[in-house]
Amino acid sequence: MLSPTRARSTLPAAVAAVAGLLLGALAITPSTAAATPSAAADQESCRPDGLYRTPGVDVPYCSVYDTEGREKMGADHQRRVIGYFTSWRTGKDGKDAYLASDIPWDKVTHLNYAFAHVDGDNKISVGSDGPQNASTGMTWPGVAGAEMDPALPYKGHFNLLSKFKKQHPDVKTLVSVGGWAETGGYFDDNGDRVDSGGFYSMATNADGSVNQKGIDTFADSTVAFIKKYGFNGVDVDYEYPTTMKDAGNPLDHTLANARRAGLVKGYGALMKTLREKLDRASAADGRHYLLTVAAPSSGYLLRGMETFQVQKYLDYVNIMSYDLHGAWNEYVGPNASLFDDGKDAELAQAGVYSTSQYGGVGYLNTDWAYHYFRGSMPAGRINIGLPYYTRGFKNVQGGTDGLWGKAATTDCPAGAGLTKCGDGAVGIDNLWHDLDADGKESPAGSNPMWHAKNLEKGIVGDYVTRYGFPADTTLTGTYTRNYDSTLVAPWLWNARKKVFLSTEDEQSVAAKADYVVDKGIGGTMIWELAGDYGWDAAKGQYAQGSTLTSAMYEKFKAASPYGATRSTIDLPAEALDIDVSFEQFALGDSNYPIGPKLKITNNTTATLPGGTEFRFDYATSAPANAKDQSGFGTTVVRSDHTAAGNVGGLKGDYNRVSLKLPAWQTLAPGASVQLDFVYYLPTSTPSNWTVTFDGSTYALAGDLARGTTVVQPGAGPGTGPGTSPSPDPGGGTCSPAAWSATAEYGTGATVSHGSHTWKAKWWTKGETPGSTGEWGVWQDLGAC
Numbered sequence: 001m002l003s004p005t006r007a008r009s010t011l012p013a014a015v016a017a018v019a020g021l022l023l024g025a026l027a028i029t030p031s032t033a034a035a036t037p038s039a040a041a042d043q044e045s046c047r048p049d050g051l052y053r054t055p056g057v058d059v060p061y062c063s064v065y066d067t068e069g070r071e072k073m074g075a076d077h078q079r080r081v082i083g084y085f086t087s088w089r090t091g092k093d094g095k096d097a098y099l100a101s102d103i104p105w106d107k108v109t110h111l112n113y114a115f116a117h118v119d120g121d122n123k124i125s126v127g128s129d130g131p132q133n134a135s136t137g138m139t140w141p142g143v144a145g146a147e148m149d150p151a152l153p154y155k156g157h158f159n160l161l162s163k164f165k166k167q168h169p170d171v172k173t174l175v176s177v178g179g180w181a182e183t184g185g186y187f188d189d190n191g192d193r194v195d196s197g198g199f200y201s202m203a204t205n206a207d208g209s210v211n212q213k214g215i216d217t218f219a220d221s222t223v224a225f226i227k228k229y230g231f232n233g234v235d236v237d238y239e240y241p242t243t244m245k246d247a248g249n250p251l252d253h254t255l256a257n258a259r260r261a262g263l264v265k266g267y268g269a270l271m272k273t274l275r276e277k278l279d280r281a282s283a284a285d286g287r288h289y290l291l292t293v294a295a296p297s298s299g300y301l302l303r304g305m306e307t308f309q310v311q312k313y314l315d316y317v318n319i320m321s322y323d324l325h326g327a328w329n330e331y332v333g334p335n336a337s338l339f340d341d342g343k344d345a346e347l348a349q350a351g352v353y354s355t356s357q358y359g360g361v362g363y364l365n366t367d368w369a370y371h372y373f374r375g376s377m378p379a380g381r382i383n384i385g386l387p388y389y390t391r392g393f394k395n396v397q398g399g400t401d402g403l404w405g406k407a408a409t410t411d412c413p414a415g416a417g418l419t420k421c422g423d424g425a426v427g428i429d430n431l432w433h434d435l436d437a438d439g440k441e442s443p444a445g446s447n448p449m450w451h452a453k454n455l456e457k458g459i460v461g462d463y464v465t466r467y468g469f470p471a472d473t474t475l476t477g478t479y480t481r482n483y484d485s486t487l488v489a490p491w492l493w494n495a496r497k498k499v500f501l502s503t504e505d506e507q508s509v510a511a512k513a514d515y516v517v518d519k520g521i522g523g524t525m526i527w528e529l530a531g532d533y534g535w536d537a538a539k540g541q542y543a544q545g546s547t548l549t550s551a552m553y554e555k556f557k558a559a560s561p562y563g564a565t566r567s568t569i570d571l572p573a574e575a576l577d578i579d580v581s582f583e584q585f586a587l588g589d590s591n592y593p594i595g596p597k598l599k600i601t602n603n604t605t606a607t608l609p610g611g612t613e614f615r616f617d618y619a620t621s622a623p624a625n626a627k628d629q630s631g632f633g634t635t636v637v638r639s640d641h642t643a644a645g646n647v648g649g650l651k652g653d654y655n656r657v658s659l660k661l662p663a664w665q666t667l668a669p670g671a672s673v674q675l676d677f678v679y680y681l682p683t684s685t686p687s688n689w690t691v692t693f694d695g696s697t698y699a700l701a702g703d704l705a706r707g708t709t710v711v712q713p714g715a716g717p718g719t720g721p722g723t724s725p726s727p728d729p730g731g732g733t734c735s736p737a738a739w740s741a742t743a744e745y746g747t748g749a750t751v752s753h754g755s756h757t758w759k760a761k762w763w764t765k766g767e768t769p770g771s772t773g774e775w776g777v778w779q780d781l782g783a784c
Contacts (some may be wrong), residue, residue, distance in 0.1 A: 007658070034253070044065045049378050049566050049706045050687070051274075052312040054279035054345055056741070056766025064288040064315075069564045069706060070380060071315075071522075073109045075171035079556040080383055080523025082110040082318060084176065087126070087134045087157060089530050091143075094542060095466050098530035100160035101145025105168040106548035107553040110316075112176040112235045112292075113157065115420070116225070117186035120196040122214040123221035124177060128189050129154075136229075156527035158229045163229070172232035175225065183239045184252030193251065199238045200256050200263070203270045205734030212762075219277045222686070226289065227281070233290025233315070234274065240296060241267035242304035243587040249700055252415025261587055264306050275313035275465060276632060286558070290315045294525075297321040297369035297385070299682055303368035303594065306585045307685040311376045311632035312489040312704055319373065320365040322387035325502070327424030327444050330418070332405045333364070335391040335502035338488035338512055340365045342647045343402040353645065359623030365487075366512070368621055372519065373655045375619025376684040379520040379563035384525050386512060388531025388548065389432060390452050390492075392425035392445020392501035401482050401493040401582045402500035413442040428475065429455070432466055434533075445501050449523050450533035452503050453542040454477040456492055461541045483507060485710030486648060509548045520563025539628040567617070567705070568640075568653060568689040575708040577603040577754075578691055579770060582677065593680050600626070601672040603754045603770055608667040608715040612693040617654035622681040624655040632659040654688070670755030733776075741766050756782040 041268040046051075046061035049070040066072055073080065083103065091097025103111065114137075119125040126135040136156045140146035148155050161173055181187070184198040195524045202214040203231060222234050240248045241263040271291070278289040278294050285365030293310070294303060295317050309682075311317065325333035331346035352358050361368070361563040366384050399405025404783055412421040416435030423432070424443030433449045436440040447455075454461045454480050464473050466766070477496030479627040482505075483489070492501040515770055516524060526532075526549065534545020584589055602608055615637070618626065624639035640652020659675070667673055694713070701710045734752030745751065749760045751769065758769040758778040769778040 005037070017495045025739065047383060047706065048315065049564060050312060050376070050381070050704050051207065051315065051445075052275060053705060054276040054766075055768065057276075057279045057283050059279045059282050060286050060288050064290070068561070070561055072170075075368075077109045078551075078556040078559040079521070079562055080110060080316070080525075081108045081527040081552050081556065082383060082523065083108045083160075083258060083529040084112045084114050085157075086114045086530065087527055090138060092138070096142050096463060096530075096543070097140075097143075098544060099140065099146050099565065100144065100157060100164050101143070102163070102544065103529060104549050104553075105164055105171060105548045106672045107546060108171060110232075111171065111173045112159065113161065113173060113231075114176045114528070115179040115182055115237065116175050116177045117182040118177065118196070118218060119186060119562060120194070122202045122217040124175075124225045126217060127187075132189070135707070138139070139774070154229065157734050172290065173230070173718070174233045174235040174292060175229070175231045176235040176237050176294070177222070178237040178239060180218040180249055182237050183237070184249060184255055188233055195251065195255070197255055198252070199241070199270075203241075204259045204262045204266035206258065208259055208264070208265075210266050212269060212273075215266075215270050215273045219273045222274065223277050223281045223289075223422070223584075227285075233278070233292065235292045235294065235318070236271070236274070237294040238267065238270075239294075240301050240305075242296075242301045243585070243591070244300055244304035244661060245588050245764070247301055247304065248426045250415055250633050251416060260304075260467075263398055264304075264309075264585075267305075267308050268604065271310040271313040272709060292316055293319060294318050294385075295373070296322055297324065297366070297372075299363040299368075302372060302682040303591060304588060305682075306596070307582050308373070308376070308682065309685055311373070312686060314381070316381040316383055316522055317373055317377065318383045319366070319369050319385050321369045321385040322527065323391065326391040327393055327407070327422040328412075328418060329420075330406045330409050330422040331714070332393050332396050332399060332402055332407055332422070332500050332501075334403075334484075334487055334489035335389075335486075335732075336385070336387050336504070337364075338508075338515060339486060339649045340368065340646050341486040342645055345399075345402055345406065351758065357623070357748055359625065359680075360647060361621075361623055361650075361681060363681060367515075368646065370519070371619050371653060372621035372682060373619075373652045373684050375546065375617065375621065376566075378566040380522040380561075382521055382522045383525045384512065384516065384521060386504060386509065386548075388446045388449050388504065388526055390449070390501045390503050390529060390646075392429060392447075392499060393422055394429070394443075394445075394497060394499045394533075395423045395427045395501050396498045401480070401491075401495075402498070403482070403484065403491065405500070407500075409476040410443075414438040414553045416442075422556060427503065428464070428469060428473065429494075429499055429501060445499070447501065448531035448533075448544075449504060449548070450531070451542055452492065452501060453533050453758065455501070456481050456503075457542070459541050461543070462539060463543075481505075485511075488512060496764045504548065506547065506551055510555065511549050513552045517555060517559045520560075522562050523556065564704075565706075566651045571688060571689065571705055571708070572690065572697050573697045573699075573708055573712045575701045575703070575705070576691060577701045577710055577768075578608075578714060579603060579702055580616075580686075580689060582685070593678050595678050596675060598677040599674050600668045601770065602669055604713055605669050607669065608661060608691075609693055610661050610663040610665050612661045612667070613658060614660070615656060615658050615690045615692075616686045617656050617688040618679070619683040620650045620652060620655055622655070623636065624677045624678065625659060626655065626679040628659060628675045628677050630663055632675050634659040634675075634677070656688075657686075658784075660686050710748050739769055740766070 046065040089098040112616035136154045185195040322336035393407040396405045397401045407423040409420040414420040425445030432446045477494040479492040536543040582596040584597040620641040626634045628634035638656040736750040739751035739753040745760045753769040764777040
């Protein structure tokens, strides 16, 4: 039987996870307003700031984006409202159905269909076709609005999604792959889980190397899948490609732990391959296909994901900014608070507020997670997550009406992969519960918001019999609503039962929507739409509805356009091909303090002199105390957040760093230099780079900033790599022919570029050697 919350039941997602960090220190219908210029230069004008474009491919960005690089979603949708729509709420199990006809189509901008999976052949799949397949074969006779479109060759949810998209052509649909229960396996046609390896083995071989063959198979099948069923793109919900031991679903630990050292590389190769194959399909079809991910908000998980290098391949990122507190441990707190209040009992117990290196920064909140990603992306390419479900505890002691109290530790549900858990709420306080490995109720306090609203009002809904409760069920005690305006978090407290249920309602959602507008954030992502509520006057109870989604829509429809630019300073218009990367991260819990190697590679024709200055921004999710241990004089020259701690939110986006080549250190064309870098909380890929020498300042090509032209130092725009084919810049003794942007190269072909020899690992055209890191097509054979 499929668990009703199988995808986002992230029991160990924030899990001992966070404790580890603490202790370790359709027919796709383009918008009717969409312009479709054909010239590559015009399409480039619509490319979002920082988004990677496949070399040699004229991606039709203007089919989705305007000339500011902002997504076109309809006149009354200035920000995204992305709803996850799940496959399993069919009503066929006797419980409440949630079908495509129940979606508030005029209030949402995107729908993510949950879930497809990676099958045993490394292909995307939703199972075998047939009348019991909810995605492609099921029907709902007699249900108003669920009539099939006879013009389509498939039935099920996919048919209904396509049918309603014809009526709402501005709404985009994406197929989401993976989820908590199907990252390392999948549910077969009988509802039994098959431990196939999923993302873990498709992207990463047993020895930790990249499984490019598996990735190519998956990516090719995904492109065919979205075309077949009329999706606008794919959403990857890989939980989780992190080096932290025992992260993710316990059923996957044996397979995943053996591959930990290679998961980040495999994830990077997967996202790059998907981006390039989607770009090629986009160019062929004249419509841009979206690539997005559901990303963790847990500082523990993100610490093991290096600097989240995949951000450049994504149209946008959806932050799973929920499951920040739950019954995987005893610390009672909000599921999805917007801000820190300096009182988080879990953080306080681990000394986060008192340890100077952390800067007093509390990181179990949405604002911290948003700023983590803001370090590498424009605000408009980020969406914050909202849960339409509760998390809760029972037998809570201490705290203020339960908040920041503690639940007794107890044995964890079978299969949870943990030793001790908190005492999670059960029974009528746990309507949407999972089943553990023994088929018993997992205590989690998991409820749709419509049920939570009935508890708050003292109502026993008529639906309880469908969830196994007797018709004469009564409530014990009173569920009193509380609200903390600093956290932006409501909760229910039952003093008699000592039950704490973390909720969302109109007040918290309105405050989060205001935050999205004020910060220029792209929008919100909802897990999941079926949890929203509305008042059923005829029955005198709350039921499934669209109250919260409508509240966001009303806030967003008149908002200003979202933030489309990553940098908060003016960057130079000319950019140099100097590669910078953070690599050689220690694995897992050994990666604290966070101490990668910063590698700088000069791919220009000029020698960089001693004293050359590099500047870059990193997110205020990490304190302004980064340093190097290699004599480069790393200094934080500006911090946008100068307050102690982050109560009520981080006050700005960036810490700006300066470092210089030592006076005696030059960097010749093709040469690299490394330095040991240190920081203390996770941050995504540093951005907004500049390099200054010989009286001139340049941007860096790898930032992929809009409006920059790649040049050679002192040569002026239009003469550098990436703008036109040119002779080998080494000009020395390199024997292979110079790389050309217009030539095609087969597997094993060698070229010279940047005073190095390069070997093609597979067919390629237009991809600059050295521009895409070690998992790219070109293998560096060394200087020549």
